[in-house]
Amino acid sequence: MRHLSLTAVGGDLNDTVSLVEGREPVLAPGDVLVEVDAAPVNNADLLFTMGWFAAQPRLPQALGAEGVGRVVRVGDDVDRSLTGRRVLILPTFVQGTWAEQIVVPAHSIVPLSVTDEADVLQLAMLPVNPATARALLHDxxxxxxxxxxxxxxxxxxxxxxxxxxxxxxxxxxxxxxxxxxxxxxxxxxxxxxxxxxxxxxxxxxxxxxxxxxxxxxxxxxxxxxxxxxxxxxxxxxxxxxxxxxxxxxxxxxxxxxxxxxxxxxxxFFILNWIRDTAPEKRQEVYAELATLVEQGVLKAPVEATYSLQDHQAALSHAARPERTGKILFVPRNPRS
The missing domain is CATH 3.40.50.720 (NAD(P)-binding Rossmann-like Domain)
Structure with missing residues (x-):
């Protein structure tokens, strides 16, 4: 279960971020194991590595705030029907989505009902920026x-x-x-x-x-x-x-x-919105946004995708000031 890990706060990401082999996943009651399909690199992720964000790293720190994947196993006290479901992974800056698989509490995922035709890269970006935009317009x-x-x-x-x-x-x-x-x-x-x-x-x-x-x-x-x-x-x-x-x-x-x-x-701060919004309302909001992705209405430009092995190139690309599209990690089937 490989993932990207931060070993020091600040400095050159080529030196402070590495691809590591994690331990065999152990699920506590209330946890799910998610196989990650795609996970974006956001400015907040880069600020987090520098210690310039609301949440602070606890070294060694798994990286990546949001993403999308499929549940492959559930722990005790979790609905078994989640197994095999595509889910959004909500940002907490505790678990890291720049990974092949992650263990996450069931309350930090949102099951999706869209078809496999929905663009997985666009779905991966839903938890932070589209939810922010919707809240700005409605709240x-x-x-x-x-x-x-x-x-x-x-x-x-x-x-x-x-x-x-x-x-x-x-x-x-x-x-x-x-x-x-x-x-x-x-x-x-x-x-x-x-x-x-x-x-x-x-x-x-x-x-x-x-x-x-x-x-x-x-x-x-x-x-x-x-x-x-x-x-x-x-x-x-x-x-x-x-x-x-x-x-x-x-x-x-x-x-x-x-x-x-x-x-x-x-x-507005997305982590506060996620914390303070009732689970039923969060589900409603993300279902609405996912439907717009499936319909092709909601679509952010993607400049490139990278494998976890190519993390140095990916993070360098994400830091470019004149970039015109998002950078994402796709652990199993990268395209660029």
């Missing part, structure tokens, strides 16, 4: 068809999913990006308005909205100037939700907008 403001939302970091994985899910719901998206190449990507996804960052960003956003206002702003850069530009076109009493911090700065809203216009600043 903060009661949006209606025709409403406008704004988002920066729009060419990120979360941004891609937000635009797709908003389009499905008839919600209009104003996307802010930093480069024209990224603008082309989000236009192709179906964003209703795309604005490239500039010193006149606030004016460009207002012009694109043509007199209308945003009901919700989704903030992923934590760049104060970008946030302020979005807030200028946000309705009074509107909500800003921070879902990432690409610049490493603390999220902020101009004090005048907070005090005089009643703008609300919130934040």
């Amino acid at each position: 903060y403001v009661a949006l209606r068809p025709g409403d406008w939302i704004g988002l920066n970091l729009a060419n990120s994985a979360v941004g891609h999913y937000v635009i797709t899910l908003a389009k499905q719901a008839g919600i209009k998206t104003l996307a802010v990006v930093r480069r024209e190449e990224a603008a082309k990507q989000v236009r192709a996804l179906g964003a209703d308005a795309v604005v490239v960052d500039s010193p006149e960003l606030g004016e460009r956003i207002a012009a694109a909205l043509n007199g209308e206002h945003l009901r919700l702003a989704l903030e992923g850069t934590t760049d104060p100037e970008q946030t302020a530009a979005l807030v200028r076109s946000l309705e009074d009493g509107g909500t800003v939700v921070t879902f990432a911090a690409a610049t490493g700065q603390a999220p902020s809203v101009p004090v005048g907008d907070l005090i005089y216009r009643g703008i609300v600043l919130r934040a």
Whole structure:
């Protein structure tokens, strides 16, 4: 049962991550053994290896937060009908999905009912970014068809999913990006308005909205100037939700907008959502997202897949700043 393991926090991943042979799996009551089909490399995984994430490694630490696979064996107190089922593996940063097989508590998987025609790579990416995008659209403001939302970091994985899910719901998206190449990507996804960052960003956003206002702003850069530009076109009493911090700065809203216009600043973290959401609701959300994958509606670009043996190349590829698609480990049948 081979898996990728972190042996030291920080430093060169070529030195701190290795492929190791695990022990024969032992299932405690409530556990399941899952054969992993695919597991993505997310930015959070890379931050985790550096000790820059909410969860901290306990060395040696199995790596990989999310993925998809099939249950091959169940422990006591687990429904036997799960055996053979395809399941999502929810992120905990305890068990590692960059593996051939993993033992995971049954409460950390979500059984799927999609057919084998559903793209396994897209399914593997469901637990984190698509669930984040759906929560951003549904859990903060009661949006209606025709409403406008704004988002920066729009060419990120979360941004891609937000635009797709908003389009499905008839919600209009104003996307802010930093480069024209990224603008082309989000236009192709179906964003209703795309604005490239500039010193006149606030004016460009207002012009694109043509007199209308945003009901919700989704903030992923934590760049104060970008946030302020979005807030200028946000309705009074509107909500800003921070879902990432690409610049490493603390999220902020101009004090005048907070005090005089009643703008609300919130934040989203997927591990908290998984912890706080009832299992029945989680099952409903992931079933909905998996159906959209099976229908070909929900699809993130994949740049390459790698075997576990090629982990050095995979992690190097995942760290490239100009990457345009996701990197995944496919333990048994890689393609690139």
